[in-house]
Amino acid sequence: MISGPVVLALAVVMQGGSARSEPSRRSQPSDARARDPWFGADKLKHFFVAAFTQTVAYSALQAARVRHEQAIAGAWGVTAAVSVAKELHDRRATGLFSMRDLVWDAAGAGVATALLAHARRTEPSDDPAATSVVSPVARRATFFRVAGR
DSSP states (O other), X not given: OOOHHHHHHHHHHHHTOSOOOOOOTTTSOHHHHHHOOSSSHHXXXXXXXXXXXXXXXXXXXXXXXXXXXXHHHHHHHHHHHHHHHHHHHHHHHHSOOOHHHHHHHHXXXXXXXXXXXXXXXOOOOSOHHHHSOOOHHHHHHHHHHHHTO
């Protein structure tokens, strides 16, 4: 279940929020700053698409038997490349390369990484008893029965 503060934060982001910080005048022209607020539906999309890209890249690397730490690093590389490519496309199409979008992309990838930090592939054991659903007591009884033949 989603808690109240999370719902409130999502509502502020989706509505454009009034908690906008003052943009730097050196970063973008004034008309581009007006088209690129810190909060809004576009930023939420960037957050979730980056998180999705991070998890898919990590999963693909894990499926290829890449170690956990290397899969996390590789997923960061893929997510960063996709995010920057999207902004380069936007720059050609609309004239705006948004650092704010990249900040939201990094936030989404960071949250996905925090969730993936505890995900580790477990290798199947060579011991068939270790993967069975049989209780340890029943396993010992089976062992003694087979060994006592």
